[in-house]
Amino acid sequence: MKEYYENKVAAVTGGASGIGLALAEAMLAMGARAVTIADINEDNLNKHTSRLGKQYPGRVQGVKTNVMDEASVKAMVDAVAVFGGGRIDFLFNNAGLGLDGAFEKQGNDQWEKAFAINFYSVVYGVRAALPYMKAQKSGHIANTASGIAYVHFPYQSMYAATKTAVLGLTDSLRFEYSDDGIRFSTVIPGTVATAIWGDMEPPKGALTPAESAAGILQGAAENKRVIFVTEDDRRGSLSMALGAYVPAFEEQMEAYLLGVARARKSGNFSAI
Numbered sequence: 114m115k116e117y118y119e120n121k122v123a124a125v126t127g128g129a130s131g132i133g134l135a136l137a138e139a140m141l142a143m144g145a146r147a148v149t150i151a152d153i154n155e156d157n158l159n160k161h162t163s164r165l166g167k168q169y170p171g172r173v174q175g176v177k178t179n180v181m182d183e184a185s186v187k188a189m190v191d192a193v194a195v196f197g198g199g200r201i202d203f204l205f206n207n208a209g210l211g212l213d214g215a216f217e218k219q220g221n222d223q224w225e226k227a228f229a230i231n232f233y234s235v236v237y238g239v240r241a242a243l244p245y246m247k248a249q250k251s252g253h254i255a256n257t258a259s260g261i262a263y264v265h266f267p268y269q270s271m272y273a274a275t276k277t278a279v280l281g282l283t284d285s286l287r288f289e290y291s292d293d294g295i296r297f298s299t300v301i302p303g304t305v306a307t308a309i310w311g312d313m314e315p316p317k318g319a320l321t322p323a324e325s326a327a328g329i330l331q332g333a334a335e336n337k338r339v340i341f342v343t344e345d346d347r348r349g350s351l352s353m354a355l356g357a358y359v360p361a362f363e364e365q366m367e368a369y370l371l372g373v374a375r376a377r378k379s380g381n382f383s384a385i
Contacts, residue, residue, distance in 0.1 A: 117334035119144035122197030124190065126180055126238060127208030129157035131307035132257070135326035136205055137161075141169045143330075147197040151178040151189045152208070180208045180234035181226075183241075190241035201245045203333075206235040206256045207300075212272040213382060224271060231275035235282065243295070250294040255333050255340070256283045257300040263350035264366075267374035268382065280339075287338060296336055300329050301350075303343035314383075 118140045127133040129152035137148050150165075152158045155177055162175030176192050179185040193201050209231045235256045246252030262280040265273040280299050287297035306319040320328075325342050332340030341347040356363035373385065 114331055114334040115143045120146050121202040122147045122200045123203035124149040124151060124193040125205040125207055126151045128152050129154050129161050132302055132305055132322045132325050133207040134161055135322035139326050139330055141165060141172060146172055148173050149193045149196060150175045153179050181229040183237040186237035187241040194245050200249055201242055202252055204238055204242045204254045206238040208234055209257060213269045215268060216270045227271040227275050232278045235279055246295045247293050253296040253333055255298045255300050257302060260301050260346040260349055263353050268377040298333055298337055299339045301339060301341045301346045302329060303346060
């Protein structure tokens, strides 16, 4: 796996915390020569860019980026290319929000923000990176979705919709740009103990960001179409797919998700 990242140029959105930061650190440790951390949180960005810059002199830069703004994303990608001597080998569109709540209480402004952060940020990143990757006839773009793209949990309709859109977009682009030498992968990172949980306690057995990042980087090196970091997510996606054809699986998933809906309706939003 090290050879896939050694001497390469990479960028990670949402890179100043959680999985994104773990991805950046792991690629630097494997010898990536130019890694850009993109994040809107300037304090975290400066802290970790400074820390990693001391450990890996001249190999890391931080770029403040608002992924909801296409011009900001393009400026970041252009800065990646300048820092990398005209190349971009990897773009990890990792920035996103975990979203939950009752559908009836969510207005259009909330839906627009959800798609801006979780979906359009991916569109903007891909659009900005493609000219560089097409010119060099190589590159890999990994877009972070979620297991909810397969198992559509109740009281998370915005999260399910945005992450399912990421999955569909990435699958389509994988084949559209294959002959240009550009790889696309959808990342299903598993249940990870990050700030995405807010005030809630992460579920027991949640992965660390470093564990998730290791699985993501391994899957990308193997050019997986969908990178399932955990077997739980892989099995969940398979059960939903089989449910369309096998009544027993359909009944099982219907009963499971109905139970989750009832638990969350009663106030237990940690039910999974």
